[in-house]
Amino acid sequence: MINLPQVSIPPPNLTPPRLPSAPDCVVVIPTYNEHGTILDLIAQVLEYPRCRVLVVDDNSPDGTGQLVADYARREARVAVLQRPRKLGLGTAYLDGFRWALAHNANLICEMDADFSHDPAYLPYLIDNADLCYDVVIGSRYVRGGATSDWGMLRQFISRGGNAYANTILRLPIHDSTSGFRCYRREVLERIDLAAVRSNGYAFQIEMIYRARRAGFHIGEIPIIFPDRRVGNSKMSRQIVIEAMINVWRLRFGLI
Numbered sequence: 001m002i003n004l005p006q007v008s009i010p011p012p013n014l015t016p017p018r019l020p021s022a023p024d025c026v027v028v029i030p031t032y033n034e035h036g037t038i039l040d041l042i043a044q045v046l047e048y049p050r051c052r053v054l055v056v057d058d059n060s061p062d063g064t065g066q067l068v069a070d071y072a073r074r075e076a077r078v079a080v081l082q083r084p085r086k087l088g089l090g091t092a093y094l095d096g097f098r099w100a101l102a103h104n105a106n107l108i109c110e111m112d113a114d115f116s117h118d119p120a121y122l123p124y125l126i127d128n129a130d131l132c133y134d135v136v137i138g139s140r141y142v143r144g145g146a147t148s149d150w151g152m153l154r155q156f157i158s159r160g161g162n163a164y165a166n167t168i169l170r171l172p173i174h175d176s177t178s179g180f181r182c183y184r185r186e187v188l189e190r191i192d193l194a195a196v197r198s199n200g201y202a203f204q205i206e207m208i209y210r211a212r213r214a215g216f217h218i219g220e221i222p223i224i225f226p227d228r229r230v231g232n233s234k235m236s237r238q239i240v241i242e243a244m245i246n247v248w249r250l251r252f253g254l255i
Ligand SMILES: Nc1nc2c(ncn2[C@@H]2O[C@H](COP(=O)(O)OP(=O)(O)OP(=O)(O)O)[C@@H](O)[C@H]2O)c(=O)[nH]1
Pocket: 029, 030, 031, 032, 033, 034, 056, 057, 058, 086, 087, 088, 089, 092, 111, 112, 113, 114, 116, 227, 228, 231, 232, 233, 234, 235
């Protein structure tokens, strides 16, 4: 038998990750007629103790806002911002960001209510925002990412839209229209939110353009993006046209 010297080896100088004592990540979910999925989604987000949920509802005729308001009365980590009518995705996010900043969030995530954005990715977005990047995008178009159940036309519009925006704005980002993201607080404090003009899909492009112009580091992690489970799309021709025009307005510094 070998007699090992009795020395105690000091543990490596690794400080465990600093976990905040209160939930410091606000997940902003804009809704318009999403009563079929919203409560299920909120329950899954609340599995992560760091997260709280803010639903920004535009007086959905299907009662989504009321449903969440009832839930919020029983659950302190859920809040709802009720807006009087359908005012658009971009302003819903901006109102949600202001609320999150005012409620001391260190990280602010955004995601859709229709389960195209799987809450199981939230810890990956959050870890990457904690450790590496100022903005983390859940990306369909990096290695390991994908869309499922999409027809050719939808794929063409999405990929074409990304290529269009990225070429004109010289963005080295694979999925600048993705609405599944995590921002560090500092990014939303630095960007002039009152100056953001886009309200539909262009909103995501404008935010990432402004974040990059302000010098923040942007990373992408792969996500699989299935089609919405239930309910109807809010995509409209007007939203696509706004995106096509606003990319040029951003390029020439007009917004
Ligand atoms: N508050 C608010 N939420 C909105 C508005 N328009 C869309 N949303 C929400 O924004 C998220 C994304 O909208 P979607 O309709 O899913 O857009 P999409 O993913 O391109 O379209 P789908 O093919 O239907 O999935 C969903 O949670 C919607 O309920 C709006 O004007 N106001």
